Structures are given as structure tokens and as C-alpha cells.
Amino acid sequence: MGRPRLFKGGKGKELSTRVDTEECQVRLEGLLEAQSEVTGAVVATEDGHVLATRSRREMGSERIAAMSSSLVGLGATMAETVGQDSNEFVIVQNTEGYVATLRLGSHHLLTVAAKTGINLGMLLSLARHAAEDLASLVEG
Amino acid sequence: MSEIKLVFAGPTGAGKTEAISKISETPPLRTDLTASDQVALQKEMTTVAMDFGELTLPGGEKLHLYGTPGQSRFAHMWPILARGGLGLILLIDHMAEDPLGDMDFYLESFHSFIDETAIVIGVTRSDLTEGADSGPYYQRLAGQGLNHPLLFVDPREQDDVLLLVDSLLALLEFK
Numbered sequence: 001m002g003r004p005r006l007f008k009g010g011k012g013k014e015l016s017t018r019v020d021t022e023e024c025q026v027r028l029e030g031l032l033e034a035q036s037e038v039t040g041a042v043v044a045t046e047d048g049h050v051l052a053t054r055s056r057r058e059m060g061s062e063r064i065a066a067m068s069s070s071l072v073g074l075g076a077t078m079a080e081t082v083g084q085d086s087n088e089f090v091i092v093q094n095t096e097g098y099v100a101t102l103r104l105g106s107h108h109l110l111t112v113a114a115k116t117g118i119n120l121g122m123l124l125s126l127a128r129h130a131a132e133d134l135a136s137l138v139e140g
Numbered sequence: 141m142s143e144i145k146l147v148f149a150g151p152t153g154a155g156k157t158e159a160i161s162k163i164s165e166t167p168p169l170r171t172d173l174t175a176s177d178q179v180a181l182q183k184e185m186t187t188v189a190m191d192f193g194e195l196t197l198p199g200g201e202k203l204h205l206y207g208t209p210g211q212s213r214f215a216h217m218w219p220i221l222a223r224g225g226l227g228l229i230l231l232i233d234h235m236a237e238d239p240l241g242d243m244d245f246y247l248e249s250f251h252s253f254i255d256e257t258a259i260v261i262g263v264t265r266s267d268l269t270e271g272a273d274s275g276p277y278y279q280r281l282a283g284q285g286l287n288h289p290l291l292f293v294d295p296r297e298q299d300d301v302l303l304l305v306d307s308l309l310a311l312l313e314f315k
Contacts, residue, residue, distance in 0.1 A: 045176040047186055048213055066213040073171030073188035081169065107174050 020137045024052035027137070031130050032056065037118035038126070039097070042111045043104065043134060044068055051108070051138065059113070068101045068111040075101075089124060100127050105135040145204045146308060147222050148191070149250055150231035151242045152210035153182045155264045155295030157191050159231065160205045162298045163305065164193025171209075179211070188214060190221055195305070203305065218249065227308045228259045231295065232277075234266040240280045247286070258311040262293040262304045 028041045032054055040055030048069030053061035075087035092099040097115045100123055104110040112127045148156040161168045169192040172185035179186050191207030206221045208214075222228075228250055232243050243261065247254065266272035277290050289307055293300035 046173040047175050047177065047179070047188060048211075049176060062213070063216065067216055069173060070171070070189040070209070070214060070217055073173055074190070077169055077171050077189075107176070 019051055021052045023137050024134060025054060027130065027134055028052055028054035031112070031126065035114070035118065035122075035126055037116075038112060038114045038123075040064075040113045041130070042068065043138065044109045044111070046072065046103075046107050046109055055113075064111055065109075068109050071101050072103065072109055089127070091120070091124075093120070098123055100124060102127055102131055104131040105139040108135075108138045110134060143202045143204055144309075144312075145206060145225045146227050146229060146305065147225040147253075148205065148207040148229045148231065149218070149246055150210060151233055151236060151246070152179050152186060153236075154210065154231035154233040156207045156210065156231055157187055159229075159262075159295035159301045159304075160191045160193040160207045162295065163195050163301045164205060165196060166194050168193040168205075186211070189217055197309075212245075212249075215249065222250065222253045225253065225257060227257045227312055228254055229304050229308060230259060230261045231293075232261060232263050234263050234272055234292075235268050239263070240276060243277065243280065244284075247284075258308060258315060259288050260304050260307045260311065261288055261290040262295070262300075263290060264293060264295055266292045267294060 024043050028043065031041055032038050040059050042050060042061050042064050043052040044050050044065035046069060048066035050061045050065040071090040075090040079085060079087035088102060090101045097113060098120060099111060099113045101109060101111040110127060110131045112123065114123050148160060150156060157170060171187055171189035173188045174184060175186045187207060187209040189209065193205040195203040195205060197203060206225065208218055208221050230246055232239050236242055263277065272292060274290055274292065281288055291304065293304055295301060
């Protein structure tokens, strides 16, 4: 958790700015406080490493980060295959809730899980605003 | 028309995505995203979900080629992609720190799939060193009572990848 990002892009090029993971945690905490139906949220690199996570009970952030990466990878390929340009959200709708994953800045992801009490449009709106809010923290 | 599903597995950087792109007759489906970890030292992008390509055999059968993400944190994709597969092409990077250990790891990870199907092993990047020797690989396999076919291949060469596919198909016919 709070794993620093050491490499980016080409060979061994060290990232000049580091992700402010503590501030990310604070923002995720705010997301959970603002909406009681949101059960957890994870910020990850686009290749599936956890940077920050907050949840009402343990939910396996490492695995969620990796699966989020797979989902966004497939989402983008699906959007392209059906000729719908860029993927915005990958939504997993379940009997007891939703999981929404979206891009956060250009190389990170945000995944938010919520119970069915929330309306899907509300969840997507919350997630989009959270992603915009977090983008400045991860992109430096 | 029958379809045959083959699965490519192995560590990051062994050449799975490259191999599928070299033999697919349609533009391959890829899910590459930017690497943020040590993988970035070797390559900029890494597979996070799957690769997919298609190849029609002279007899008309269609091969569906599925590539797995190499890093073990993406192991959730492995059983999903292996389901319904008829054989495994395991690519091992000869220049990795511990290629024999990598081979053990993927053989173990896919062992129930391998038990039910067939496997060929392709050792890649051996051109980057002098006198690459297959002996240690065969010894390691023999130590586990295994005699899987193993070839040194270059995933950038279409003929090399086709040789792996042909070897696997020959094994499947034999089964």
C-alpha cells in the first residue's frame, strides 16, 4: 500500500514527481464519508499496483488494483473494437451493488465499490468527480 | 468449421504478445498499458488482460490464440483464458535471472490445464548469449518426470512461432 512509483516510460527513467499517496488516502476517506453507500475505493497505477485504498471492511485492494487494470485494458479494447472511441467507465453490476472503474489522469485508475442503495448515475458522477479531484495528486 | 483454442503463457518480456502478433492473420486484439514498475526497464507497455489472434490452418480449422498477462498479479486472468483451451505454448525468457525457476513456476501454475491438454515450451532471447544450452532445461524437466518438447525460438520470427504451433498440434493429434 502507498507503493511509490519509481519508474515511468523508457529505460530506467526515474519519475521526478512522486505520487502523494497520503493525500490520496485522505480524499478517498472523504469519498466514503460523503456517501454511505460507497463501501470502498482504490487508486492504482494503470498496470495494476495499489497506490491508495480506503474501505469500510477489508476487500483485497491488491487484487482489486490488478483486476481494475485488466478491466480497463479490456474496456478500451472493447470500445475500440465496436467503434465507440474511448472507454470512460467499466461498470460491474452485481446483485448487491456496483463496481465502477475509470481512468484517473493519463496513467492511473480509480475503482469505487458501492451498495445497491446508490443510484448508478449518482455513483458514476461521484466517481468522475473523485477522479478529477485525485488527478492532480497522481500526475504531479 | 472447427475452432482450436491455444493459450500462450510465460513471464513478462518472453515475447507472448509479439508471437501472437507475428502469426495472427487479423490485427491482434491487445490490452497493453504503461508499466510503472521494474518491467519499464525492459519495455514500456505490458499486457494487463489478454491478447487474441486468429490463424486458419491449411485444412480450414481456425486457431484462436489467447495470450495471458505474464505478471503473477494478473493470475486472475489465467484460468479465465485457459478455459476451453486445447494446448499451452509456454514461452520462457532465457535471459531472465532464473529461467529454470520461471519454467517451474508456470508449469506449476498451469499444471491442471497441462495435465488435461498438451504443452510445448519455447525458450526465447537465446540469441543474446553465446552457446545457449537446452540441457539444463531438459534436466529440470526430467527431474520432475516430464518430457515436454522444448525449442529455442525467436518470437519475432513467424516461422519460429509457427514451429511451436505445429509442434503443439502434432502433440494434440497424438493424444
